[in-house]
Amino acid sequence: MTSDTPRQLIACAVLATALALLPIVAPNPYYLDLATKACLAAVVCIGLNLLSGYAGQLSLGHAAFFGVGAYASAILCAKVGITPVVAMLAGCLISAGIAYVMARTVLRLKGHYLAMATLAFGVIISIVLNREVALTGGPDGMSVPRFNLFGYRTTGVWAGYGLAAVALVLAVRTAIVFVNSRVGRALRAIGDSEVAAEGLGIDIARYKTGVFVISAVFASVAGSIFAHADRFVSPAEAGFMRSVEFVAMIVIGGLGSVAGSIVGATLLTLLPQLLAGFDHYRHFLTGLILILIMIFMPAGIVPTLLASGRALHDRYRPFGRSARSVTGRTSEG
Amino acid sequence: MAPLLDIHAVGVSFGGVRALDGVSFSTEAGRIFSIIGPNGAGKTTLFNVISGAYPAQQGKVVIAGRDMTTAPPSARAALGLQRTFQNLQIFGTMTALENVMVGGHLRQRTGFPSALLGLPSVAAESRAMRRRATELLDLFDLAGLGGAVAGELAYGQQKRLEIARALACEPRILLLDEPAAGLNPSETEDLANVIRRLAGMGIAVVLVEHDMRLVMAISDELLVLNFGRELARGTPAEVSSNPAVIEAYLGVEVD
Numbered sequence: 001m002t003s004d005t006p007r008q009l010i011a012c013a014v015l016a017t018a019l020a021l022l023p024i025v026a027p028n029p030y031y032l033d034l035a036t037k038a039c040l041a042a043v044v045c046i047g048l049n050l051l052s053g054y055a056g057q058l059s060l061g062h063a064a065f066f067g068v069g070a071y072a073s074a075i076l077c078a079k080v081g082i083t084p085v086v087a088m089l090a091g092c093l094i095s096a097g098i099a100y101v102m103a104r105t106v107l108r109l110k111g112h113y114l115a116m117a118t119l120a121f122g123v124i125i126s127i128v129l130n131r132e133v134a135l136t137g138g139p140d141g142m143s144v145p146r147f148n149l150f151g152y153r154t155t156g157v158w159a160g161y162g163l164a165a166v167a168l169v170l171a172v173r174t175a176i177v178f179v180n181s182r183v184g185r186a187l188r189a190i191g192d193s194e195v196a197a198e199g200l201g202i203d204i205a206r207y208k209t210g211v212f213v214i215s216a217v218f219a220s221v222a223g224s225i226f227a228h229a230d231r232f233v234s235p236a237e238a239g240f241m242r243s244v245e246f247v248a249m250i251v252i253g254g255l256g257s258v259a260g261s262i263v264g265a266t267l268l269t270l271l272p273q274l275l276a277g278f279d280h281y282r283h284f285l286t287g288l289i290l291i292l293i294m295i296f297m298p299a300g301i302v303p304t305l306l307a308s309g310r311a312l313h314d315r316y317r318p319f320g321r322s323a324r325s326v327t328g329r330t331s332e333g
Numbered sequence: 334m335a336p337l338l339d340i341h342a343v344g345v346s347f348g349g350v351r352a353l354d355g356v357s358f359s360t361e362a363g364r365i366f367s368i369i370g371p372n373g374a375g376k377t378t379l380f381n382v383i384s385g386a387y388p389a390q391q392g393k394v395v396i397a398g399r400d401m402t403t404a405p406p407s408a409r410a411a412l413g414l415q416r417t418f419q420n421l422q423i424f425g426t427m428t429a430l431e432n433v434m435v436g437g438h439l440r441q442r443t444g445f446p447s448a449l450l451g452l453p454s455v456a457a458e459s460r461a462m463r464r465r466a467t468e469l470l471d472l473f474d475l476a477g478l479g480g481a482v483a484g485e486l487a488y489g490q491q492k493r494l495e496i497a498r499a500l501a502c503e504p505r506i507l508l509l510d511e512p513a514a515g516l517n518p519s520e521t522e523d524l525a526n527v528i529r530r531l532a533g534m535g536i537a538v539v540l541v542e543h544d545m546r547l548v549m550a551i552s553d554e555l556l557v558l559n560f561g562r563e564l565a566r567g568t569p570a571e572v573s574s575n576p577a578v579i580e581a582y583l584g585v586e587v588d
Contacts (some may be wrong), residue, residue: 003390022515031507135574153559173451174449174451177448177449177451177455177456178448178449178451178458180352180459181447181448181455181458181459182438182441182442182443182448182458182459182462183443183444184448184456185427185431185434185435185438186435188426188427188431188435189424189427189435189438191426192423192424192426192427193422193423193424193425195386195422196418196422196423196424197417197424198405198406198407198410199384199406199407199410199416199422200407200409200415200436200438200439200498200502201407201410201411201413201438201439201502202435202438202501203407204407210445214445214449256426260344268435281580302486
């Protein structure tokens with residue numbers, strides 16, 4: 001980590017610069033809106049990747065945590081009149097609480113019970129959001145007040161983008177430091193061999209619970225920002241298909257890769273828009289592209305590219321592989 | 334002084350099969366205690382009962398004076414018990430260095446809050462652990478391989494890595510499950526020296542091994558299992574002259 005972490009933090013700074021330059025390079029509300037959605041999806045994916053890519057646990061209900069955050073912000077701001085930052089924190093607490101209770105009950109069991117529980121949780125949240133019309137507006141959704149910080153009001157697409165970009169940079173930095181800590185190593189160990197991890201004194205249930213809560217909070221924060229950026233929320237955002245999309249994003253981008261989370265989220269957010277011109281062939285083409293990526297880059301885009309970069313690097317080095325110091329899935333952050 | 338590891342009349346059945354039946358032994362710091370016996374004699378089952386992979390149905394497992402019969406593996410590790418695995422369980426996607434760093438999990442303190450906040454102590458702790466892990470890699474002849482992905486190492490290297498990882502948390506009791514399997518004679522000779530050195534450091538080494546020459550050369554005490562029961566126990570000299578052992582087990586080997 002001594003050599004890796006600073007390099008990764010530089011990557012973080014590059015990302016921040018790129019995000020800051022984007023509105024200047026592309027001062028177009030449509031692009032900014034897409035960039036906002038990509039940033040927020042990336043925040044969800046970074047959290048989800050900590051859970052799935054590192055600790056090896058699948059969640060099929062992460063959109064529900066996104067929904068909890070979005071509706072907590074929407075309802076608390078619009079109906080209760082609470083200030084947005086506090087509403088966002090309340091959403092985090094609710095999401096964390098739900099995740100904690102789910103993990104404590106389900107993670108005592110081995111296997112993919114967490115996937116089943118998250119699937120069920122996602123369905124329940126969808127039903128609640130659709131049926132509690134008085135509170136949520138039902139399938140029609142509800143509008144959300146603007147974000148404001150200490151009375152300073154933000155306006156327009158720019159504000160939503162700014163919030164999303166800041167959230168993404170913070171998420172990346174948090175994830176990089178986290179992954180390279182004792183806790184992150186323990187989680188990766190669990191993902192590789194639970195038997196060995198437990199034998200080394202790692203409390204498996206506690207670590208899985210912790211990372212599940214963290215990933216739920218990442219999704220919740222993204223949901224809250226989304227609500228304010230779009231000024232509107234609907235149950236579709238919390239639906240099962242969205243959860244599957246988040247899983248697809250991290251698989252395509254690369255499990256166990258922070259950069260992969262961003263690439264996957266960006267690709268799957270932009271792809272339907274890029275292919276919009278193909279009309280009804282759009283879905284077919286999206287599917288085809290994803291299948292081709294999975295066939296030719298089964299480890300995901302970022303890990304595959306890094307591996308081939310490493311192979312090229314080794315070929316032009318006299319000492320070859322044994323002298324290399326690249327650390328597999330942590331090195332790219 | 335109470336023994337460091339005390340196994341008392343342990344019994345385990347799988348369905349109708351009695352895998353372990355009233356097995357007892359105890360061992361002390363700095364001793365090499367070996368468990369031998371034909372395939373299916375219950376050696377690995379005994380290891381799993383000691384390490385907590387599954388609980389003993391009868392009897393007691395006492396570690397450092399504490400009854401840990403029903404405790405999970407992580408609690409036993411906290412008392413200084415470590416093991417290696419017959420079918421290796423290295424962390425295949427992590428680097429060799431990171432494997433050993435995870436080994437030192439119990440010797441580090443960073444928790445979720447400080448890891449999320451990225452406090453300076455987190456990086457400092459990783460640096461210190463990295464130094465210790467590098468030393469352990471050197472000790473096990475893995476110097477220069479710290480950055481290699483552990484799953485891509487050669488078999489013998491992975492075996493040494495597993496022992497290095499187990500040592501990273503400074504265990505008091507180390508269970509080695511067939512460490513010589515798949516090693517050539519000169520590697521086995523190196524292994525014998527490593528095990529002697531571990532015992533010399535005051536670790537209670539418990540060994541399951543098929544390589545009789547290795548076992549006879551390094552063990553202070555032997556337990557011979559047959560069909561889940563104790564067939565004989567004693568020093569290598571006593572065991573190898575025991576008629577029951579010669580008949581049931583060694584007889585085949587000595588010929």
